[in-house]
Amino acid sequence: MTKSIELAVIGAGPAGLAAAMTAYEAGLDVTVFDSEPAPGGQIYKAVGASPLADVQALGPDYADGASLVSAFHASGIRHVGSTDVWTLTPDGEIGLLCDGRASFVEAQRILIATGAQERPAPFEGWTLPGAMTVGAGQVLVKSAGVVPASGVVLAGLGPLMLLVAWQYVRLGVKVRAVLDMTPSANFVRAARFLPAALTAGDYIAKGLRLLRDLKRAGIPIHRRVTRIQAIGTDRVEAVEFEAGQRTRRIETPVVLTHFGLVPETSLTRALGIAHHWDGAQQCWRPMVDDWGRTDQPRIQIAGDGRGIFGAKSAIWSGQLAALEAARAANKLSRAERDAKAAPIRDKQRRDHRVRPFLEALYAPTAPDWRRLPDAVIVCRCEEATVGDVRAAARAGAIGVNQVKVFTRAGMGPCQGRQCGLSVARLMAEATGRPIGEVELPRSRFPLRPIPLGALADMEPPARREGEP
Amino acid sequence: MVSRFDSVVVGGGLLGMSVAYGLRLRDQSVAVIDEGDVAHRASRGTFGLVWAQSKGRGMPEYARWTRDSIQLWPAFAEDLLDRTGIEVTYSRCGGYMFAFTDDELDRRKADYGEICDGIGLAAPDFEVLDRKAVADAFPGIGEAVRGATYCPIDGDCDPLALLRALHRAFIDAGGRHFPGHILARIDDEGPRPKVETNRQTFEADRIVLCAGIGNRGLAKDLGCALPLKPSRGQILVSERVKPVIPHLTHIIRQTREGSIMIGDSHENVGFDDGTTATAMCDIASNAAKTFPFLRDLQIVRAWGCLRPMPLDGFPIYDRVPGHPNVIVLNTHSGVTLAAAHAGPLAEQISNDSLGITERCFSMDRFDVQTA
Amino acid sequence: MFKRLSDAAPTVRVTVNGTALDAPAGESVAALLLVHAEHTFRTTAVSESPRAPYCMMGVCHDCLVEIDGVGNQQGCRVRVSEGMDIKHQSGAPELKP
Numbered sequence: 001m002t003k004s005i006e007l008a009v010i011g012a013g014p015a016g017l018a019a020a021m022t023a024y025e026a027g028l029d030v031t032v033f034d035s036e037p038a039p040g041g042q043i044y045k046a047v048g049a050s051p052l053a054d055v056q057a058l059g060p061d062y063a064d065g066a067s068l069v070s071a072f073h074a075s076g077i078r079h080v081g082s083t084d085v086w087t088l089t090p091d092g093e094i095g096l097l098c099d100g101r102a103s104f105v106e107a108q109r110i111l112i113a114t115g116a117q118e119r120p121a122p123f124e125g126w127t128l129p130g131a132m133t134v135g136a137g138q139v140l141v142k143s144a145g146v147v148p149a150s151g152v153v154l155a156g157l158g159p160l161m162l163l164v165a166w167q168y169v170r171l172g173v174k175v176r177a178v179l180d181m182t183p184s185a186n187f188v189r190a191a192r193f194l195p196a197a198l199t200a201g202d203y204i205a206k207g208l209r210l211l212r213d214l215k216r217a218g219i220p221i222h223r224r225v226t227r228i229q230a231i232g233t234d235r236v237e238a239v240e241f242e243a244g245q246r247t248r249r250i251e252t253p254v255v256l257t258h259f260g261l262v263p264e265t266s267l268t269r270a271l272g273i274a275h276h277w278d279g280a281q282q283c284w285r286p287m288v289d290d291w292g293r294t295d296q297p298r299i300q301i302a303g304d305g306r307g308i309f310g311a312k313s314a315i316w317s318g319q320l321a322a323l324e325a326a327r328a329a330n331k332l333s334r335a336e337r338d339a340k341a342a343p344i345r346d347k348q349r350r351d352h353r354v355r356p357f358l359e360a361l362y363a364p365t366a367p368d369w370r371r372l373p374d375a376v377i378v379c380r381c382e383e384a385t386v387g388d389v390r391a392a393a394r395a396g397a398i399g400v401n402q403v404k405v406f407t408r409a410g411m412g413p414c415q416g417r418q419c420g421l422s423v424a425r426l427m428a429e430a431t432g433r434p435i436g437e438v439e440l441p442r443s444r445f446p447l448r449p450i451p452l453g454a455l456a457d458m459e460p461p462a463r464r465e466g467e468p
Numbered sequence: 469m470v471s472r473f474d475s476v477v478v479g480g481g482l483l484g485m486s487v488a489y490g491l492r493l494r495d496q497s498v499a500v501i502d503e504g505d506v507a508h509r510a511s512r513g514t515f516g517l518v519w520a521q522s523k524g525r526g527m528p529e530y531a532r533w534t535r536d537s538i539q540l541w542p543a544f545a546e547d548l549l550d551r552t553g554i555e556v557t558y559s560r561c562g563g564y565m566f567a568f569t570d571d572e573l574d575r576r577k578a579d580y581g582e583i584c585d586g587i588g589l590a591a592p593d594f595e596v597l598d599r600k601a602v603a604d605a606f607p608g609i610g611e612a613v614r615g616a617t618y619c620p621i622d623g624d625c626d627p628l629a630l631l632r633a634l635h636r637a638f639i640d641a642g643g644r645h646f647p648g649h650i651l652a653r654i655d656d657e658g659p660r661p662k663v664e665t666n667r668q669t670f671e672a673d674r675i676v677l678c679a680g681i682g683n684r685g686l687a688k689d690l691g692c693a694l695p696l697k698p699s700r701g702q703i704l705v706s707e708r709v710k711p712v713i714p715h716l717t718h719i720i721r722q723t724r725e726g727s728i729m730i731g732d733s734h735e736n737v738g739f740d741d742g743t744t745a746t747a748m749c750d751i752a753s754n755a756a757k758t759f760p761f762l763r764d765l766q767i768v769r770a771w772g773c774l775r776p777m778p779l780d781g782f783p784i785y786d787r788v789p790g791h792p793n794v795i796v797l798n799t800h801s802g803v804t805l806a807a808a809h810a811g812p813l814a815e816q817i818s819n820d821s822l823g824i825t826e827r828c829f830s831m832d833r834f835d836v837q838t839a
Numbered sequence: 840m841f842k843r844l845s846d847a848a849p850t851v852r853v854t855v856n857g858t859a860l861d862a863p864a865g866e867s868v869a870a871l872l873l874v875h876a877e878h879t880f881r882t883t884a885v886s887e888s889p890r891a892p893y894c895m896m897g898v899c900h901d902c903l904v905e906i907d908g909v910g911n912q913q914g915c916r917v918r919v920s921e922g923m924d925i926k927h928q929s930g931a932p933e934l935k936p
Contacts, residue, residue, distance in 0.1 A: 129891035136895035144870035149842035453763030455752030608936020
């Protein structure tokens with residue numbers, strides 16, 4: 001591939017797909033790079049090709065994704081699937097890995113739409129087989145029509161947990177309990193944002209309907225849960241939890257947890273883009289303007305990778321970023337861009353009114369990091385524990401990157417995606433600083449493990465241009 | 469605020485901490501000023517080789533100095549373990565360097581022979597191995613490998629543990645460490661040399677510059693064009709795999725945890741402004757030629773490190789011209805020479821005999837222009 | 840631990856730890872193992888602790904299995920294909936010189 005692409009979109013979730021279509025309509029030459037085999041990202045995974053007999057069981061929002069994905073297919077925009085981006089140079093050379101082979105393409109502009117990941121939240125027993133994320137449950141349902149065979153407990157907080165419980169009930173899965181870890185104080189804090197949230201669309205109404213349906217189905221919902229523990233010798237056998245003064249135990253082979261979503265920032269950090277800590281969303285976010293532009297001229301970000309605002313907002317942010325990319329490539333005038341953007345911004349502004357409410361209600365002040373026993377694993381790959389991190393802090397480490405050197409946390413194949421946030425939390429705790437002052441974990445290329453053979457066989461960009 | 473010390477060491481990396489520790493052992497009051505934090509960045513760029521092979525061609529004193537350090541290493545490692553409980557896992561297991569052509573092997577044999585003669589060894593302390601011997605030692609070795617040179621005194625250690633141990637030992641022995649200080653000015657005009665940082669002033673009898681590549685800027689402020697350049701090196705690190713590299717080699721090394729480190733060597737290519745992808749490709753290509761079974765190995769981390777490289781590759785241990793109380797130290801072999809730095813080098817610095825009788829590591833050998 | 844809601848899809852033949860199985864075409868290796876095999880995919884390199892998938896989206900690297908002789912393959916990202924040989928992994932994978 002020697003031709004330079006005008007706009008490379010990385011990620012084929014709602015933001016990436018919407019951006020690609022808007023850019024294409026404006027006359028840009030666009031290619032979408034996607035680590036999944038088919039478009040849809042995580043939220044619309046396998047939509048249109050689901051093995052589920054009854055896709056409606058997953059609810060109307062998932063079904064909406066089908067029209068977005070078919071529009072994308074119909075557009076004819078080039079979709080390069082099952083391909084990972086493993087590096088990205090300041091000159092716009094994108095390193096691709098597909099089927100064990102590494103290659104490069106050059107792009108003039110890049111839109112990063114790689115989305116979010118589940119917030120990693122260690123608890124006792126979370127590494128046992130059978131303990132997974134709610135998102136994992138969703139992937140299994142959507143792409144394989146696979147559900148827990150003999151019951152499941154869901155634990156944590158956030159809309160996704162309730163949604164999956166509801167989907168499972170509709171699919172006939174035995175939901176043994178929902179353990180809601182939303183702290184009571186959050187209800188109070190969120191209350192003042194409720195009036196605005198009610199004008200944002202039907203989020204609240206939908207949420208209440210989910211809860212009503214779960215109640216009607218007789219699903220036990222335990223509230224104000226403050227601690228959970230997965231129990232078992234070599235697999236999950238039960239979940240123990242504390243709510244109020246009581247400790248209870250529920251037998252289950254599978255426990256799915258969810259503590260909210262956070263932007264997956266390995267690419268944006270590796271690029272050296274500035275990030276800031278967002279106290280309301282409790283995560284690091286890359287710094288972007290309202291066109292998704294970053295401090296690096298070729299690079300924009302759209303979707304949940306810029307901050308968690310939901311699927312609708314992801315679509316609009318993709319469209320806005322694409323309009324600006326088209327203007328930067330002289331396909332649209334500033335006036336044209338702004339005219340097209342105005343109605344999108346109106347919709348987005350209205351939709352965002354729900355965010356302060358959701359962010360306050362589902363602020364993950366649980367689990368209580370101070371109460372986490374030393375033995376809990378914090379880095380799943382290298383098995384570094386909470387105690388190891390605390391010891392590193394006592395030995396003088398002041399941030400996540402030094403903790404890595406002391407404990408190996410972050411040195412495994414997941415490259416710190418599952419432990420970076422947790423280690424930062426623990427370090428804030430241990431050093432008595434607000435987490436916003438703890439340094440950002442360093443991310444480097446390759447963005448994912450890459451076989452040595454792929455590196456050995458590839459043609460690096462500099463050589464292609466005839467340089468020695 | 470002014471603090472008084474016998475010696476102020478600028479830079480808390482491997483070189484600075486080895487020297488600072490050695491000076492402290494010799495009853496000097498020592499302050500280490502350091503920009504960074506406890507786990508210093510310099511150590512990341514090293515394999516942790518404690519290596520004699522190939523060193524000293526063109527300067528027999530360096531070959532001797534390297535061997536002196538290796539002789540001191542076991543006691544040095546033991547001392548650190550006793551004092552701090554930190555095990556730096558020094559292992560003198562012998563080391564291999566592969567050759568990809570017969571010419572290369574012959575050349576190396578001649579070069580090493582010259583080095584051994586130059587330092588007056590009764591018999592050469594290396595062996596030349598043919599392809600069969602290499603294949604016996606390394607099952608699965610690539611067809612491209614024609615042979616290897618082997619040196620029984622080569623070995624390795626854990627460089628991160630080494631830095632932690634030096635730091636701990638220094639502090640426990642009463643040394644003072646000042647992290648988060650950025651050097652503003654060295655003032656040795658008056659009777660008491662001073663170091664001013666962004667946070668306070670230090671007074672010392674002598675100032676020892678151990679800031680690696682940063683020494684260039686510090687020396688320049690004192691009117692000296694230090695003959696040093698940054699040499700960028702890349703390392704690839706893999707996921708853990710079961711033990712499969714049975715012996716120590718100079719560019720492919722399997723750690724005790726099982727991860728395989730694959731590096732460049734200065735002998736290969738100058739990685740000056742090459743893109744990271746080009747460097748990764750070269751390193752990976754060499755490794756795959758050497759051990760084709762590594763092709764399926766997953767690389768999880770890669771980084772580049774700027775190593776401070778004196779222009780001829782040999783150490784600089786000297787006073788800054790015109791500034792007799794300011795010593796500048798640079799070497800790219802901070803791990804191998806750590807024992808010598810904490811030992812005889814610290815000795816020379818503490819009794820002010822550095823560069824008096826021995827001038828081989830001074831800057832005289834370069835045509836040093838004043839900046 | 841898990842079950843399929845329907846068995847209607849066309850299948851391919853694979854082996855899992857030596858046992859032949861019919862797997863729905865296009866399913867991920869991880870989903871297949873969760874439905875058919877034991878709960879443990881692998882034991883860890885550090886402490887030989889049992890692990891199985893955690894995130895199912897390619898982030899956690901806990902679903903590592905040996906596929907066609909190559910270890911450390913993410914089960915959640917590889918789709919089954921005819922004749923595929925899937926094995927649990929014990930500790931760190933082994934390279935074969």
